[in-house]
Amino acid sequence: xxxxxxxxxxxWTKVRSVRSTVWTLVTAFAVxxxxxxxxxxxxxxxxxxxxxxxxAMFDAAQTSFSGMFLGQLALIVFGVLVIGGxxxxxxxxxxxxxxxxxxxxxxxxxxxxxxxxxxTGMVTSFTAFFVGQxxxxxxxxxxxxxxxxxxxxxxxxxxxxxTMFAMGVTAMLRSPMLSLGILMPFFFLVSSILAAVPKxxxxxxxxxxQAGARIMQAVPMGDAPYGPWGxxxxxxxxxxxxxxxxxxxxxxxxA
Amino acid sequence: MIELEGLTKRYGDKLAxxxxxxxxxxxxxxxxxxxNGAGKSTTMRMMLDLDRPxxxxxxxxxxxxxxxxxxxxHIGALLDAKAVHGGRTAHNHLxxxxxxxxxxxxxxxxxxxxxxxxxxxxxxxxxxxLGMGQRLGIxxxxxxxxxxxMFDEPVNGLDPEGIHWIRNLMKDLAAQGRTVFxxxxxxxxxxxxxxxxxxxxxxxLLADTSMADFIAVNSxxxxxxxxxxxxxxxxxxxxxxxxxxxxxxxxxLEVEDLPAERIGELAAEHGLVLHELSxxxxxxxxxxxxxxxxxxxxxxxxxxxxAVxxxxAVxGGAVQQWGGSWEQxxxxxxx
Ligand SMILES: Nc1ncnc2c1ncn2[C@@H]1O[C@H](COP(=O)(O)OP(=O)(O)OP(=O)(O)O)[C@@H](O)[C@H]1O
Ligand SMILES: [Mg+2]
Numbered sequence: 205x206x207x208x209x210x211x212x213x214x215x216w217t218k219v220r221s222v223r224s225t226v227w228t229l230v231t232a233f234a235v236x237x238x239x240x241x242x243x244x245x246x247x248x249x250x251x252x253x254x255x256x257x258x259x260a261m262f263d264a265a266q267t268s269f270s271g272m273f274l275g276q277l278a279l280i281v282f283g284v285l286v287i288g289g290x291x292x293x294x295x296x297x298x299x300x301x302x303x304x305x306x307x308x309x310x311x312x313x314x315x316x317x318x319x320x321x322x323x324t325g326m327v328t329s330f331t332a333f334f335v336g337q338x339x340x341x342x343x344x345x346x347x348x349x350x351x352x353x354x355x356x357x358x359x360x361x362x363x364x365x366x367t368m369f370a371m372g373v374t375a376m377l378r379s380p381m382l383s384l385g386i387l388m389p390f391f392f393l394v395s396s397i398l399a400a401v402p403k404x405x406x407x408x409x410x411x412x413x414q415a416g417a418r419i420m421q422a423v424p425m426g427d428a429p430y431g432p433w434g435x436x437x438x439x440x441x442x443x444x445x446x447x448x449x450x451x452x453x454x455x456x457x458x459a
Numbered sequence: 460m461i462e463l464e465g466l467t468k469r470y471g472d473k474l475a476x477x478x479x480x481x482x483x484x485x486x487x488x489x490x491x492x493x494x495n496g497a498g499k500s501t502t503m504r505m506m507l508d509l510d511r512p513x514x515x516x517x518x519x520x521x522x523x524x525x526x527x528x529x530x531x532x533h534i535g536a537l538l539d540a541k542a543v544h545g546g547r548t549a550h551n552h553l554x555x556x557x558x559x560x561x562x563x564x565x566x567x568x569x570x571x572x573x574x575x576x577x578x579x580x581x582x583x584x585x586x587x588x589l590g591m592g593q594r595l596g597i598x599x600x601x602x603x604x605x606x607x608x609m610f611d612e613p614v615n616g617l618d619p620e621g622i623h624w625i626r627n628l629m630k631d632l633a634a635q636g637r638t639v640f641x642x643x644x645x646x647x648x649x650x651x652x653x654x655x656x657x658x659x660x661x662x663x664l665l666a667d668t669s670m671a672d673f674i675a676v677n678s679x680x681x682x683x684x685x686x687x688x689x690x691x692x693x694x695x696x697x698x699x700x701x702x703x704x705x706x707x708x709x710x711x712l713e714v715e716d717l718p719a720e721r722i723g724e725l726a727a728e729h730g731l732v733l734h735e736l737s738x739x740x741x742x743x744x745x746x747x748x749x750x751x752x753x754x755x756x757x758x759x760x761x762x763x764x765x766a767v768x769x770x771x772a773v774x775g776g777a778v779q780q781w782g783g784s785w786e787q788x789x790x791x792x793x794x
Contacts (some may be wrong), residue, residue, distance in 0.1 A: 207561060214559035221551035222544065294542040298552075298599060301507045301536060302559045304525045458510040 211312040228282035240332040244339035264345035264420035266367025268336020283370030301313025325363030351422035358419030373425025412442035465515035478660035490641040490653030498662040529560040530604030540592035545585025570598040589616030646747035662750040677746035685735035
């Protein structure tokens with residue numbers, strides 16, 4: 205049996221020794237913070253024109269996470285490349301020859317990438333929050349307000365889970381191109397479009413990103429049949445299903 | 460020691476590896492020979508548990524690959540040189556493999572030195588030439604200082620100096636008592652390195668023999684004769700005690716048990732005209748081609764004429780494949 209710490213160390217070397225790790229994680233941070241800050245500034249500038257109903261429902265915390273829909277794409281790329289890079293390059297055969305216990309290999313790889321995504325997610329969510337509040341001026345909120353700390357913390361967890369989901373899907377599809385071709389349009393367009401269509405919404409609200417995003421709201425709105433943690437739980441179920449599927453594929457298929 | 464038992468792999472309808480049973484012993488270089496598509500790479504992937512056998516098993520020092528504790532310390536393999544993430548430096552590629560098997564970091568620099576890649580250790584392997592990639596793959600195989608080494612077509616892409624180097628490396632490794640298993644589709648290459656030979660064709664075992672035996676039996680020498688009066692020459696040869704000569708595709712006679720000088724004298728005695736009288740030696744490459752002719756998967760043009768069974772071959776299934784051509788050849792002799 206390969207030693208778990210040895211395999212974790214090896215996976216850490218793998219992830220830190222390819223350039224895509226740094227640029228995807230930095231992009232996720234920069235895009236989420238910059239877009240969140242920009243939209244917060246826009247809200248401040250156009251506050252007088254907003255209808256009263258919108259003003260009453262205003263969620264300062266969620267507004268600062270407005271860049272998430274774009275920033276998450278960089279994390280998806282990170283998750284896809286961590287797993288898919290092994291397949292597209294043929295490295296998987298070297299990796300499995302070194303660690304033939306396939307479950308151990310996958311678990312170590314997912315653990316290392318998840319830890320990186322968690323750190324990136326938390327740094328990004330707190331930074332996006334404070335930058336966003338700075339631009340919101342009078343309408344800013346603080347971590348002490350009800351639900352705000354949960355929303356900020358939750359945003360970091362959301363980014364971690366979306367990365368894990370991308371890893372699970374890629375482990376199933378075994379191809380970075382195919383995985384990106386499915387995940388990017390889904391999370392950038394399909395999911396949010398369906399969530400805006402009245403009938404489709406009934407289903408779309410259970411999609412991983414739609415359900416998970418609920419935790420980023422400090423002021424509850426909409427009529428979702430789940431709360432913030434319930435939504436994150438639904439997202440976590442998607443992650444578990446994707447990773448389990450990925451594990452089965454890795455275990456059963458020839459490398 | 461590697462032991463295969465009834466190893467079989469089926470891809471859909473296609474039987475890529477068909478009931479292979481053989482062992483690879485330590486202390487010698489064992490050549491694994493077969494034409495393109497014979498199933499060599501598939502067999503090697505199954506040895507490393509990368510592909511799951513449809514039936515049968517492989518034991519590495521008595522254990523299944525998955526049961527090996529830190530497998531790189533038991534068996535090192537070069538499967539294909541492209542099994543590398545091109546974005547990683549040569550050093551980091553080897554380092555992550557070493558760490559997973561708790562191989563000391565210093566060993567990475569050692570193997571880079573051995574294969575001559577020290578100068579490019581910090582370069583990303585994506586930019587490597589075919590030969591450099593091959594050397595990196597060999598470095599990975601040597602990493603754990605394993606007792607068993609396996610190379611799939613290691614000379615691919617190497618320059619003459621590199622080929623010379625890998626040949627000596629394999630011989631040295633075997634001389635140190637290690638098990639060395641190396642595939643090739645070139646008999647001539649194997650004749651220079653291998654002490655033992657395993658030949659497969661269409662996934663089936665065709666021969667499991669020592670190189671010395673294979674050479675002794677297959678480097679058949681004979682005298683090739685062309686004459687306008689073959690029947691009279693046959694009579695003369697028979698009277699001189701030679702066994703019935705074989706007839707080549709172009710009508711030339713092939714005599715195995717008389718030297719060219721004696722045949723010349725015989726022809727002179729009988730006043731026979733000879734158009735050709737030339738001593739021939741069948742190459743090992745020809746012997747290999749004859750052996751696998753019946754099982755060549757992707758053949759260009761016509762089959763090799765006069766395919767005959769090659770002594771030293773494994774009895775059983777595959778022999779039947781040659782049976783037909785053996786009959787043809789006997790008829791050819793009699794005509
Ligand atoms: N993953 C696969 N799926 C389907 N068929 C396969 C697969 N891998 C190999 N084959 C088939 O199995 C047969 C054996 O292939 P293999 O690569 O093992 O041959 P080989 O002896 O290594 O040939 P070469 O000398 O060309 O490297 C071939 O006919 C090949 O097409
Ligand atoms: Mg091959």
